[in-house]
Amino acid sequence: MTEPDIPSAYVRDRRTPPPSREELRARIPGWGVDLDPADRPSSPKLQYSADTGAHWDFPDRQPGSAGRERSVEHAFVTPVFGTAQPLHGPSGAIRRLAYERFSEARLAHWLLLVAGDRVDAWGSHLRSFGSTRPDVPATGVHTEVSHGGLRSRAGRSDRRHHLVDPLLVAGPWVAGAGVGAVVVRRLARALRR
Amino acid sequence: MRAMTYRGPYKLRVEEKDRPRIEHPNDAIVRVTLAAICGSDLHLYHGLMPDTRIGHTFGHEFIGVVDEVGPSVQHLQVGDRVMVPFNVFCGSCWFCARGLYSNCHNVNPNATAVGGIYGYSHTTGGYDGGQAEYVRVPFADVGPVLIPEWMHDEDAVLLTDAAATGYFGAQLGEIVEGDTVVVLGAGPVGLIAAQSSWLMGAGRVIVVDHLTERLAKAREMAHAETLDYDELDDVVVELKQQTDFLGADVVIDAVGAEADGNALQQFTGPKLKLQGGSATALNWAIDAARKGGTIAVVGAYGPIPNAVKFGDAMNKGLTLRMNQTPVKRQWPRMFEHVRNGHLTPRQMVTHRFPLEDIAEAYHVFSAKLDGCIKPLVVPNAN
Numbered sequence A: 001m002t003e004p005d006i007p008s009a010y011v012r013d014r015r016t017p018p019p020s021r022e023e024l025r026a027r028i029p030g031w032g033v034d035l036d037p038a039d040r041p042s043s044p045k046l047q048y049s050a051d052t053g054a055h056w057d058f059p060d061r062q063p064g065s066a067g068r069e070r071s072v073e074h075a076f077v078t079p080v081f082g083t084a085q086p087l088h089g090p091s092g093a094i095r096r097l098a099y100e101r102f103s104e105a106r107l108a109h110w111l112l113l114v115a116g117d118r119v120d121a122w123g124s125h126l127r128s129f130g131s132t133r134p135d136v137p138a139t140g141v142h143t144e145v146s147h148g149g150l151r152s153r154a155g156r157s158d159r160r161h162h163l164v165d166p167l168l169v170a171g172p173w174v175a176g177a178g179v180g181a182v183v184v185r186r187l188a189r190a191l192r193r
Numbered sequence B: 001m002r003a004m005t006y007r008g009p010y011k012l013r014v015e016e017k018d019r020p021r022i023e024h025p026n027d028a029i030v031r032v033t034l035a036a037i038c039g040s041d042l043h044l045y046h047g048l049m050p051d052t053r054i055g056h057t058f059g060h061e062f063i064g065v066v067d068e069v070g071p072s073v074q075h076l077q078v079g080d081r082v083m084v085p086f087n088v089f090c091g092s093c094w095f096c097a098r099g100l101y102s103n104c105h106n107v108n109p110n111a112t113a114v115g116g117i118y119g120y121s122h123t124t125g126g127y128d129g130g131q132a133e134y135v136r137v138p139f140a141d142v143g144p145v146l147i148p149e150w151m152h153d154e155d156a157v158l159l160t161d162a163a164a165t166g167y168f169g170a171q172l173g174e175i176v177e178g179d180t181v182v183v184l185g186a187g188p189v190g191l192i193a194a195q196s197s198w199l200m201g202a203g204r205v206i207v208v209d210h211l212t213e214r215l216a217k218a219r220e221m222a223h224a225e226t227l228d229y230d231e232l233d234d235v236v237v238e239l240k241q242q243t244d245f246l247g248a249d250v251v252i253d254a255v256g257a258e259a260d261g262n263a264l265q266q267f268t269g270p271k272l273k274l275q276g277g278s279a280t281a282l283n284w285a286i287d288a289a290r291k292g293g294t295i296a297v298v299g300a301y302g303p304i305p306n307a308v309k310f311g312d313a314m315n316k317g318l319t320l321r322m323n324q325t326p327v328k329r330q331w332p333r334m335f336e337h338v339r340n341g342h343l344t345p346r347q348m349v350t351h352r353f354p355l356e357d358i359a360e361a362y363h364v365f366s367a368k369l370d371g372c373i374k375p376l377v378v379p380n381a382n
């Protein structure tokens, strides 16, 4: 005999059995319709599908794969691939190095790709400043007013870290602007001399 | 055409882009009629996914009308109304042949660890996505499905990812009758995971989040009990007490890399990007599961290593199951559930933004303003 106030985890059987099937069916639409694992689409995990719609053993190869970057863990550029935003410029060189030199198992592969992302972003920010649509530190922020930023966050814990966001997002821009101003002033002084 | 384009972390805008063209004989071009923003898009938006290139168009949840087909396409015609799974997949590789459509080996040259996904960086293949007027759909004979007459467009677009993923998450949990299931995250994925857990026979479903309107939705739409972790000193201890100190039989992580609730994880993950996101939800799952229990992970994490409590998972004899969702495999059964009203994806839609206002849509969804649960994107609104 166990004492009645000892929780289930410390004894053999659950102290409170789950509600009955009838009770659950009455309360929850569709309760138990997938009770049998055979009715669940992803059970078992590996399953030959009758017809995937593919009418090839190996797909036709998409033209234009020469020079396309690929993971060194692949035997070749896959027969189908995305052609959006091909590698270009300094960010392209960094990304190509990541793909050609390091497998996906190496942290260097991913860190180089992250570095490529930052170089890509800053290169295009700088270019945007010479265009009619200069980049801003963050977009869509006026919804803080139109969609009730303060009201929506009342009582939420992420209020705290949302305070950090403006710093993290705008920080590099402020720093960049500062460095830019110093460089311009130095240049101006040097030219005046 | 008009298309959402990425301009760097926290920055995007709508630009004029070339309309995509047929690049492979089995391609189709689809004119997008309705798209959505997924919790996964936030990982790109926050700059957490390596090799997200400036100019990239996001969007892996979309439906539309076939506008053009390549010469080898047999099953689709111009004018067909189609829903397109978020996976790009070939249907014929070793993995597709066994139903692992999300792990296709023929569509992503950039990585072997992940399959192809529309509009989800070059790490998943470098395909522009569907938050645009037109999108290139590879393997048109394999992925897209005609939208059934009876199906609402808003259900159809959610079935291309969020709803399918919630349902898949519950399956990964290998729920048996009477199980106590804890769902971490009351976003679109978590809400459907909670609904689906009942279909598989759960005896109790507890949803954890800190957004009150989402928790209210979990109670009303998914008939779940809810816990607000902001109101608790320690959510894991609460879950232990509520389960008679056993822990949950099954925990579903429907949060992923943006998880809140631990300052150090938030700072080293989403903020400083020193790890592939914050592992807070995954660590809560490991703690809250009962020994010998199962954790289903559908929350997404980046390829950079994470600070995960692996030792505890091992010591507790947990089963960890996870994947990107093989969407099309879920559909025939899910269509029945939606038709019978057992799953109700479109009840989660709170906002509809014209494509031109997509920068606003991302900020509202990302900061969870205005009770936003699921925002849709409408090209050619007006």
Ligand SMILES: NC(=O)c1ccc[n+]([C@@H]2O[C@H](COP(=O)([O-])OP(=O)(O)OC[C@H]3O[C@@H](n4cnc5c(N)ncnc54)[C@H](O)[C@@H]3O)[C@@H](O)[C@H]2O)c1
Pocket: B038, B039, B040, B041, B042, B043, B161, B162, B165, B184, B185, B186, B187, B188, B189, B190, B208, B209, B210, B211, B214, B229, B254, B255, B256, B257, B258, B259, B260, B261, B280, B281, B284, B297, B298, B299, B300, B301, B323, B324, B325, B373
């Ligand atoms: N496996 C797949 O194929 C697949 C498909 C779609 C989405 N996903 C992933 O699923 C996750 C959820 O997607 P979504 O669209 O529902 O996103 P979402 O951002 O709308 O929802 C996430 C929810 O988690 C909550 N949350 C944050 N920290 C938490 C914590 N520590 N504990 C509990 N809840 C917490 C948030 O408040 C939010 O409500 C994302 O990581 C997304 O990338 C995976």
Ligand SMILES: [Zn+2]
Pocket: B038, B039, B040, B041, B060, B086, B161, B162
């Ligand atoms: Zn998604």
Ligand SMILES: [Zn+2]
Pocket: B089, B090, B091, B092, B093, B094, B095, B096, B097, B103, B104, B105, B106
């Ligand atoms: Zn394949």
